[in-house]
Amino acid sequence: MSASDLALPPDVLIRLPAGRPLLLIVDDQPSNIQVLYAIFKIDHDVCMATSGADALAFCLARQPDLILLDVVMPDMDGYAVCRELKNNPLTSHIAVIFVTGQNDPLVEARGLDEGGVDFISKPFHERVVRARVRTHLILKWQTDELRVKQLELRQRQAELEAVHDASPLALFHIDIWGGCTYVNRAYEQMSGMVDGAALGLGWRRQMDPDEVALLLATCSGLTNAQQHYDGTHRFRHIDGGTVVAQVRVAPIVIDDVVTGYVGTAEDVTERRAADAALAANEKRLRVLTDSIPALICYIGIEEQFQFCNIHYERLLGLHPEKILGKTLLQVYGDDAYAEMAPHVAAVLAGNSVSYERSLRIDEREWYLQSEYVPDLGQDGQVLGFYAMVTDVTQRRVAEKNLAAGERRLRTITDNLPVAISYMDTSQRFHFANPTLYAWTGTTPETVLGKSLLEVMGPDLYEERRVHLERALAGERVDFTTTSTMVGQEHHLQSIYLPDMAADGQVKGVYTLSNDITVLKKTEHDLRRLAREDSLTGLPNRAHLYDALNVVLTRNRRRGGAIAVLFLDIDHFKLVNDRFGHAIGDLVLQEFATRLTKSVRTTDLVARLAGDEFVIILEGLGATQEAHRIAEKILQLVGKPWLLNGEKLDITTSIGIAFDEACLRSGAELLSDADAALYEAKSAGRNTFRSHVY
Known part of the structure; x- marks a missing residue:
């Protein structure tokens, strides 16, 4: 069909679809079909049916643009065929022109009532037939175009509403x-x-x-x-x-x-509460570290102070706020830093370091015992180190003046917070200070003259035997132990010093033990606060980002695929609103437990924030593996919940970003998984959606 045939305005012609219209002729008389076929075969795709049943089957399979339908047919007349078409949503839009040899207004009226759009009378007048078919095809195309525009408008409106509601x-x-x-x-x-x-x-x-x-x-x-x-x-x-x-x-x-x-x-209600809780935790940590009689700090990988307690002001005259952000070199100066540098390099290489150094402040010589412990990330990389510097000046002075006599030694050692003793070569005690008695729950009568085995018992003795033998062989020995003394566990930093005679023979061994239990606890608390979510015990956001980068690097090298699952709890705010934040916290903890049970021990489950969790899966072969895990999570989370006597229906929505070649960055995978999560929510929640790369 050409534009000249249609004789329409140019703005209408522009919108006509490309291709030939599909026309279905339905008549039980082959002669009628032949006449109509001859009229339309040039510019239409013409198909034929000789019965109503064949016509209905054809419409379901091919969807013609228009039907020329004979009124009078055996078995099923044209009215019945039209009625069936209009009652079926799949074919109700197809335009029907009835073909009849009867010139009766009642026949036309009935056809229009049944859903027909026009009538063509026999015998056929070619120009009339073509004109009527053209007219209704144009109306059909314009109606289809309007329907598409309406659907597009409704789709855009629905998308905008979905974006807003999401x-x-x-x-x-x-x-x-x-x-x-x-x-x-x-x-x-x-x-x-x-x-x-x-x-x-x-x-x-x-x-x-x-x-x-x-x-x-x-x-x-x-x-x-x-x-x-x-x-x-x-x-x-x-x-x-x-x-x-x-x-x-x-x-x-x-x-x-x-x-x-x-x-x-x-x-920001929860954020404000979390900020207040964090401030309270930081205050408790500050009080704890300030109460320890030692310099305690955390040094970053660039050797900058990120935390220090109040004792830096008491010893160095520098307030912690003036120290934070500065480097060790800036705080201590060239000479002191030159002495520290080898030990700093060792701890930043991943080794625990314990050493003593001297420092002159205001014309006074200070002796400091420094303990450096590396802070290792999940991937084993050093992130910085913890340092505790204890003032051991009195101990050093005491060691230099041992020859001055037992009285002076006793005066000094009795006032040191360090357990000090002396044993001869048969490992029998000749001296012990009150600190040792207090730690071990003993008295001078039960210690002096007794062997180390008799005083400590076989278990504690075995922990020290090798170190004692080395000291008796002439070697200074530094070691740490964890021991239970007087019903409490203590972490001790001990030094065994051989007592050398003028001829080089070992006469005995001095022992000095410093209780670093508080330091160990502080190290543990600091490490936990930095890498762990306090509510669920899962890795936190910082831990997650580090782990994700490590997984990507590892799988790029060995050619593996990974998946990042982004999850949150459906309608979690309603749980808090209905049951309170205490139940909400229990839901988060139980949710974390169920996620952990749903994955392999090699997979990482982390809490990102609020009710948002992320799972990293690696070593995958196909997206179906990630889908199976997501289905397992949905099943496990969907099982009944009973918390503090409250029955809850909890579901989760999951977004999956699957990267077969690990070409995307960690941030991109998290963003992709987040986008897939919102698709899952838009799909009705309690389901998952995935993006595959």
Whole structure:
């Protein structure tokens, strides 16, 4: 069919589809079919059916653009065929032109009632037949085009609504009179005001009048598109609770006129509480380290101070705030740093270091016992090191003045927080200070003259035997032990010093043990705080990022595939709102447990933030392996929950980013998995979606 045949305006012709229309002729008389076929075969794809049943089967299989349908046929007449077509959603849109030899208005009226669009009378007039078919094909194409536009418009509107409702931020629109015209699902969840309760002036009921006045006054002061408002406000939830929200507002400016305001409200209640808890933890850590009579600090990989306790001010005259961010060289100076440098290099190579050094401050010589412990990441890489520097000046002075007599030795050693003793070559005690008695729960009568085996018992003796034998052979021995003394576990840093005679023979051994239990606990706490989520015990965000980079590097080298699963708990905020944050914490802990049970021991499960978790799977062969694990997680999480007597229905949504060649970065995989998660949520939650690369 050509444009000249149609005789339509150019703007209509432009929208006609390419290709030939598909025309179905239905008539039980072959002669009628032959006539119509001859008329349309040049510019139409013409198909034929000689019965109503064949016509219906053809329409289901091919979907013709238009049907020329004979009214009078045996078994099933044209009216019945048209009725069947219009009653079936798959064929109801097909245009039907009835063909009849009867010139009766009642026949035409019935055909139109059954859903026909026109009639063609026999005998056929070619120009009339072609004109009517052209007209209805054009109407059909225009109707299809309109339907497509409508579907596209509905799709765009649905997508926009889905994006808004999928946003974790509460979105709203306020007109210039302060009336709310739109809120998204996150706003309704945050406020509890559903079914349009926040629209109009309803939103003002959530806030104190003073805050409402402040917000409206601030918004009215925004006069151009470059101005924005950012502030914190308290909302009263519909259930009576208080929500702290970070509110951001921007004006809508059209032709330099403000026509309204759009804004977001982010629920920062939990973040504020978490910040307060973190501040409290940091305060406790500060009090703990400041109470230990030693210099305690954490040094980063670039040799910069990232933490130090108050004793640096007492010893060096430098407040911790003035030290943080500075390097060891900047704090101690060239000479002291030159002495420290080899030990710093050793600990940054992954070795624990214990050494003594001297330091002159205000014309006084200080002797410091330094203990360096490397901070190792999940991949074994050194991230920095912990240092505890103990003032051992008195001990060193005591050692230099041993020859001055037992009285002076006793005076000094009795006041040191170090267990000191002396044994002869038969391993019998000749001296012990009060610290040793206090730690071991003994008295001078039960120690002096007795052997180490008799005083310590076989287990503690065996821990020290090798070190003692080395000292009796003339070697100074430094070692750490963990021992249970007087019912408590202690970590001890011990030194065995051989007592050498003038002829080089060993006469005995001095022992000095320093209780570093508090340091060990501090090291453990610092390491845990830096790498572990305090609620679930899972690796935290920092640990996750490091581990993901390591997994990518490893699998790029050996050619493996990995998958990153991004999960959160469906409607978790509703759990907190209904049962309280205590139950919410139990849900997070149980959720973490079930995730861990769902994966292999070689896989990493981490808590990213809030109810967001990430799983790293490596060594995969195909995407189906990741899908099977996701299905296993859905099944395990979906099993009944009973927490503190409360029955809960908990589900999860999962986004999967599968990278066969490990070509994407960790940040890209997390972003891809997050996007897939929102697709799973849009699909109704309690399911998973995946992106494959």
